[in-house]
Amino acid sequence: MTAFKAVNWNTPENDYSALFWEQNLRQFWVDTEYIPSKDIDSWKGLSPEIQQAYKRALGGLTLLDTLQSHTGMPKILDHIDSLQNKAVLSFMCMMEAIHAKSYSTIFTTVTTTQEINELFDWVHANKYLQFKAATIDRYYRALDKKQVNDEELFLALGASVLLESFLFYSGFFMPLWLCGQGEMVASADIIKKIIADESIHGVFVGLLAQDVYKTLPHPQRAKDKLTALLQELYENELKYTEEVYTDIGLTAEVKEYVRYNANKALMNLGFEELFEVKEVNPIVLNGLNLETTQHDFFSKKSTNYEKSMEVAHLKDEDFIFDLDKDLLV
Amino acid sequence: MVPLIYYDSKTGNVERFVHKIKALTGWEVLRITENIEIKKAGHLVTYTTRIGEVPDSTQAFLQRYADYVTTVSSSGNRNWGKNFAKAAETIAVNYHLPILLQFELSGTQPDVQKLIHLINKEI
Numbered sequence: 001m002t003a004f005k006a007v008n009w010n011t012p013e014n015d016y017s018a019l020f021w022e023q024n025l026r027q028f029w030v031d032t033e034y035i036p037s038k039d040i041d042s043w044k045g046l047s048p049e050i051q052q053a054y055k056r057a058l059g060g061l062t063l064l065d066t067l068q069s070h071t072g073m074p075k076i077l078d079h080i081d082s083l084q085n086k087a088v089l090s091f092m093c094m095m096e097a098i099h100a101k102s103y104s105t106i107f108t109t110v111t112t113t114q115e116i117n118e119l120f121d122w123v124h125a126n127k128y129l130q131f132k133a134a135t136i137d138r139y140y141r142a143l144d145k146k147q148v149n150d151e152e153l154f155l156a157l158g159a160s161v162l163l164e165s166f167l168f169y170s171g172f173f174m175p176l177w178l179c180g181q182g183e184m185v186a187s188a189d190i191i192k193k194i195i196a197d198e199s200i201h202g203v204f205v206g207l208l209a210q211d212v213y214k215t216l217p218h219p220q221r222a223k224d225k226l227t228a229l230l231q232e233l234y235e236n237e238l239k240y241t242e243e244v245y246t247d248i249g250l251t252a253e254v255k256e257y258v259r260y261n262a263n264k265a266l267m268n269l270g271f272e273e274l275f276e277v278k279e280v281n282p283i284v285l286n287g288l289n290l291e292t293t294q295h296d297f298f299s300k301k302s303t304n305y306e307k308s309m310e311v312a313h314l315k316d317e318d319f320i321f322d323l324d325k326d327l328l329v
Numbered sequence: 330m331v332p333l334i335y336y337d338s339k340t341g342n343v344e345r346f347v348h349k350i351k352a353l354t355g356w357e358v359l360r361i362t363e364n365i366e367i368k369k370a371g372h373l374v375t376y377t378t379r380i381g382e383v384p385d386s387t388q389a390f391l392q393r394y395a396d397y398v399t400t401v402s403s404s405g406n407r408n409w410g411k412n413f414a415k416a417a418e419t420i421a422v423n424y425h426l427p428i429l430l431q432f433e434l435s436g437t438q439p440d441v442q443k444l445i446h447l448i449n450k451e452i
């Protein structure tokens with residue numbers, strides 16, 4: 001009988017698990033700490049075409065985060081040996097579930113149940129979104145067994161990096177582009193938290209992929225397969241982009257952003273860039289750079305955990321509420 | 330004098346970036362380690378970590394050898410918005426150094442060319 005191992009954080013298993021664990025804690029957030037209701041006026045001022053593209057972009061993102069939290073992370077986690085790395089992946093898995101839910105937090109705030117239901121029907125029927133999910137899922141499902149070979153594991157990790165660092169960006173474009181012009185900025189705070197998380201996930205899973213890659217008997221074959229997968233997904237991204245963005249005239253900009261992020265996904269895997277990229281849309285970069293204060297509560301809390309734990313000595317009296325005062329709130 | 334680059338790297342991007350430069354120019358590139366001993370002036374290339382911070386290993390290097398550092402560059406990721414490659418800005422302020430380049434991850438070919446060009450201009 002093999003002994004079950006307990007994770008021992010006293011001894012580092014490698015030189016990066018602890019760094020990523022800490023970074024995940026530092027970035028931790030939940031959707032309910034944000035206030036997308038500040039965007040209601042902004043939403044009402046958007047044209048129906050822009051509203052539609054926004055909903056579809058976020059609907060597509062919801063699908064990818066769902067896949068990542070329900071299948072991607074758990075399947076990968078099962079085949080990674082380091083217990084500390086497993087712990088980091090499980091934290092990331094939980095964050096993916098928070099991401100997937102947070103889009104609904106935005107939808108619920110700005111639109112109606114009927115529109116939301118129609119949107120999810122659209123996601124479930126959209127052939128390009130379904131192709132994206134099915135293609136990535138195939139690589140995850142290859143891990144649905146006790147023993148997998150290193151190439152299967154490398155390709156699943158690689159597919160995960162493509163999802164995290166490349167496939168999300170046709171969707172992220174829309175909220176960043178609006179935010180860069182001062183629209184939907186409170187919701188964009190949520191989106192930017194997701195982007196920071198996905199950036200870390202891409203680096204971490206990319207490192208795991210690079211570790212496996214070094215041990216492959218036929219590395220070139222594996223790299224060729226991954227490059228072919230990227231190409232296949234890229235073709236699909238172009239069609240998806242046309243479907244979502246043609247009505248609002250942004251197709252060319254989004255495609256360039258998609259290529260730029262494909263290059264970054266390859267870098268996370270330790271490879272060279274594939275596409276020549278001239279310029280990243282400056283409005284999108286402005287959206288990323290815009291500092292807002294919508295989530296001050298969160299950023300204070302996240303850095304002050306220890307302090308706030310020290311001062312929180314709750315007593316029974318704390319739970320006796322002044323009813324009159326509560327009713328006023 | 331042949332240019333010299335001191336670099337710091339945690340997840341391999343800066344390492345790949347400076348080796349692309351080395352392959353094109355033959356310049357010497359030296360990784361920062363805890364016990365590094367240096368005697369020559371060189372350019373520093375590092376990365377940004379923990380939301381806008383300078384890596385500890387780079388800080389320790391600068392505490393000992395700031396006098397040998399002539400310029401600073403940093404890798405980062407534009408997804409961090411205002412904190413993009415901020416390590417270079419912090420180091421530039423603290424040690425009064427010029428920033429040569431802020432680039433993403435392991436740098437594109439144009440980034441590699443740009444840093445080579447800028448270092449050549451410094452000579």
Ligand SMILES: Cc1cc2nc3c(=O)[nH]c(=O)nc-3n(C[C@H](O)[C@H](O)[C@H](O)COP(=O)(O)O)c2cc1C
Binds near residue numbers: 020433
């Ligand atoms: C834990 C962590 C935190 C990071 N924080 C930032 C940041 O605040 N700003 C930034 O521009 N990049 C940030 N990055 C991205 C790195 O700077 C970038 O990936 C860089 O290329 C890493 O260099 P290296 O691979 O040589 O270690 C972060 C990456 C990690 C893993």
